[in-house]
Amino acid sequence: MPVTIKEVARRAGVSVATVSRVVNRRDPVREETRAQVMAAITDLRYVPSGVARSLSIRQTHAIGVVLPDLHGEFFSEVIRGLDRAARGSGYHLLLSGSHSDPAEVEAVLRAIHGRVDGLIAMLPDLEVDQLADRLPPEIPVLLLNGGEEAPWGGISIDNEGGALAVTRHLVGLGHRHLVFVGGPEKNSDARERHRGHLAGLAEAGLEPRLLPGDFSEDAGYAAGRRLLAAAERPTAVFAANDAMAIGVLCALREGGVRVPEDIALAGFDDIPVARYVLPALTTVHVAIDELGRRAFDRLLAALRGETTALGERERFPASVVVRESCGAKPARPTPVPAFFPIQGGSRQP
Amino acid sequence: MPVTIKEVARRAGVSVATVSRVVNRRDPVREETRAQVMAAITDLRYVPSGVARSLSIRQTHAIGVVLPDLHGEFFSEVIRGLDRAARGSGYHLLLSGSHSDPAEVEAVLRAIHGRVDGLIAMLPDLEVDQLADRLPPEIPVLLLNGGEEAPWGGISIDNEGGALAVTRHLVGLGHRHLVFVGGPEKNSDARERHRGHLAGLAEAGLEPRLLPGDFSEDAGYAAGRRLLAAAERPTAVFAANDAMAIGVLCALREGGVRVPEDIALAGFDDIPVARYVLPALTTVHVAIDELGRRAFDRLLAALRGETTALGERERFPASVVVRESCGAKPARPTPVPAFFPIQGGSRQP
DNA sequence: GGTTACAGTGTAACCGCTTACATCGACAGG
């Protein structure tokens, strides 16, 4: 039942072409005619149909955003950055998250076909391989992936640089015995962080020491226990993400080991609680929303044909934020709420 | 240059109608013909155009989501719930956030016209008033608003019920001197929470005592200072949100007042850090993602014509989660790492 | 054998909008 351009045309006593012209401010239209059309438009509350327009001009002014999950601060910030940038340029966001496997991603990809002008996707490395030839060939795609090995362009976080910086920082504080708590093997972020750490050690001529982990707080806790039990304790621990760092922190505290006095500690991600734990966690921060904005801008440039170089890989900077857990700063005089993980979160489904 | 249905038809030696039929699994098609068409489709990598289809069948299989901001856990959870539900039903999400005023909202509304089958919007009360007659009349709209006074249907959080429950809880613990730290005047959530609190006091025949606030941690801190300076201190404090509760907590701690022994404390929202502060904060939790899912389900029902009753107002339940700050539970004996929401950029495959 | 029913397919008219092209005056230049 929505009112169409035809009805407006009839009402205004002109042709649809003229209506279209005044709506799009194209071609010259006599002022008087324009006024009539405008009157008809407001009378009828006419709003042009987006899809019809899209079909006709072969542009949707929308970009697809495909993310592996929509949970957590990371994604919400990416989306926020994208949204801001997109809105500013008159684009919409068609969002899709939480897919669980390549088949589902493919389904999403085909579902949005013809609905978007471009695509920003974050796919686990595995999926990228499998979907390689299925990525829509007719629209520009920007990958927000890790996986520096892949021949895929896009933007990814400078995990390596961040980890290198943290390691240098710890070394700079005089530490010679460092332990790295790693992430999942298959995870490219984890691998890159590890690599950055190793580079930092190499610079200083130090021996690498690795404890396995999987990015979970429990894994961090387990690593902490192993440290307590070890014959020779390190003077600094660098966990591949904050969750594990916090796990380590708990274990050490339980074992009566003080942080940072006895062992310095650092994480990666700068999750919100990182600043609330006691001592506040030294970690690596990434301006995620900026990443989103940057991603959109690059895609837009491609859409406008200003560049086809979506294949270029770009590393988004990660900066270390120094707090107390590494011992570089004195602990805060007045502790704000302290941290203690509790038994059983009471989040209800 | 994308391949169209015509090319598929030519390639398969059939008419476009037949191709359409096999693609949509409609009407009977001879198995042999179907096979030919399928072959042509895969050969050509044909994917039907979403907009063309939408124009034709007058359905987009997309719903618009308009939120005031995309920042913070709340929105990210709403979106997540919506996304899950939408995907399950074959719908897409057209997302738009961070608008700053009614004019911008109106622009967004008209921009998505014809691109979505329905709309889920969260608008500050003020905007709802101004946009009342501009909300798209031809598609169902579900409002995710506070403002129970408004004649608008939709879903909103049961602030009043949650606040009532907390107040009852505190009263049930024997408290007779309660102080409520309020939120911004214009904020309907704040008003509802206050109302719920007053109802709880009234039940017990207690006197209301109010300290002003604005939902910021600083405001909570200020309130805490005033409590310290007060001649007669309450035995329990209920802050209209967690941020302020944490502010209160800091102030009290600084003043040497113990929580919960000297003063019991409760908040509202169950923000992530609520469980990490010491003592862990008793607060009110809302399953935001469920709210999102519920919103979608209701909209979908309307889309399917199963109901037009989008005007019905529904209150989404809020439940109190009892932790240590109210004194109902003993403080944790030994901190053990347990459940921890992983928030960071450490996406796992 | 003559309906009748229906499976299987093609033709063409939409869906609502854009836009190339045609038309038509008015006006300027020759």
Added chain:
DNA sequence: CCTGTCGATGTAAGCGGTTACACTGTAACC
């Protein structure tokens, strides 16, 4: 006066699908 140019507008052909309707052939029924 004729022609060319240009402003203002209408006509109609798409854009890529869907689908009502028409048509054909075959099987079932009386």
